[in-house]
Amino acid sequence: MPAEAGALVISLDFELHWGVRDVRPVAAYRDNLLGVRAAVPALLRLFAEFEVHATWATVGFLCCEDKRELLDALPSRRPAYVRPELSPYGALGEVGEGERDDPFHFAPSLVRLIAEAPHQEIGTHTLSHYYCLEPGQSPEDFRADLSAALRLMRRKLGRVPRSIVFPRNQVAAPYVQVCGEAGLVAYRGNRDAWAYRSRAYAEESPVRRAVRLADAYLPLTGPGARQPRAAAPGEPVDVTASRYLRPYAPSLRRLERLRLHRITADLRRAARNGAVFHLWWH
Numbered sequence: 001m002p003a004e005a006g007a008l009v010i011s012l013d014f015e016l017h018w019g020v021r022d023v024r025p026v027a028a029y030r031d032n033l034l035g036v037r038a039a040v041p042a043l044l045r046l047f048a049e050f051e052v053h054a055t056w057a058t059v060g061f062l063c064c065e066d067k068r069e070l071l072d073a074l075p076s077r078r079p080a081y082v083r084p085e086l087s088p089y090g091a092l093g094e095v096g097e098g099e100r101d102d103p104f105h106f107a108p109s110l111v112r113l114i115a116e117a118p119h120q121e122i123g124t125h126t127l128s129h130y131y132c133l134e135p136g137q138s139p140e141d142f143r144a145d146l147s148a149a150l151r152l153m154r155r156k157l158g159r160v161p162r163s164i165v166f167p168r169n170q171v172a173a174p175y176v177q178v179c180g181e182a183g184l185v186a187y188r189g190n191r192d193a194w195a196y197r198s199r200a201y202a203e204e205s206p207v208r209r210a211v212r213l214a215d216a217y218l219p220l221t222g223p224g225a226r227q228p229r230a231a232a233p234g235e236p237v238d239v240t241a242s243r244y245l246r247p248y249a250p251s252l253r254r255l256e257r258l259r260l261h262r263i264t265a266d267l268r269r270a271a272r273n274g275a276v277f278h279l280w281w282h
Helices: 026-049 067-073 089-094 108-116 139-157 173-181 206-215 250-273
Strands: 007-014 054-058 120-124 276-281
Touching: 007 108, 007 250, 026 108, 054 108, 067 089, 067 139, 108 120, 108 139, 120 139, 139 173, 250 276
Parallel strands: 007 054, 007 276, 054 120
Antiparallel strands: none
16 A cells, blocks of 8 residues: 655744743834734745645734723633733733734734635634743633633634644643643644753753754754654644744854755655654744
């Protein structure tokens, strides 16, 4: 019998300022955030031209038309992170009234554009960019956040997401179980290598970041393509991340051929062995 064909999976974290609000103020990241307004339509045109199927893991707050709708979508149960700056709830007073005056926290027009584009899937990135491994929160807090995100997307888009990307890739078994109970069928898991394993943000280190950067150019952690993994009954499938699509860096331009070679080698390996190569970007 012929071997099963390999698969290329593409997932993108769509989060705007909700994804970096605890580490970068809007003023320090303004140009990058506004650049998303041009990048999303450009990517959609490119994906349509080459018939690329992609999943956009979307922070639920971005779907809201205005502040009133955002406030109405909030769950009654919220995480009590030990580090209060991780929670967006105490800073909602700083959010604008809607997409026109605050394009950093609202993006319903872009969400609709993605939802209406061919071959594009809207996944969830939780309602509030929820952190599953940070002290002070619980799986039940996560359940409330996820339920609110799914309700909001059903109302706004007429359908609910079928997949999830955990913010900052903070994956843990109790939260995966909650996703299965909510009806999600897939999630982006982490590679089983020291530099990629799930950790709280405070447990990250310059060494881990350096290894991940170097791994984009040199084969430090082995091939990125993986054989599909069977899920436990009632749990979503772990579609393990293979490579982060790092943007071109002029300072590393002499190494660019190595990075592209790594990606190409993984694609060929996936095609040859019936494996999955999962490329992700945020």
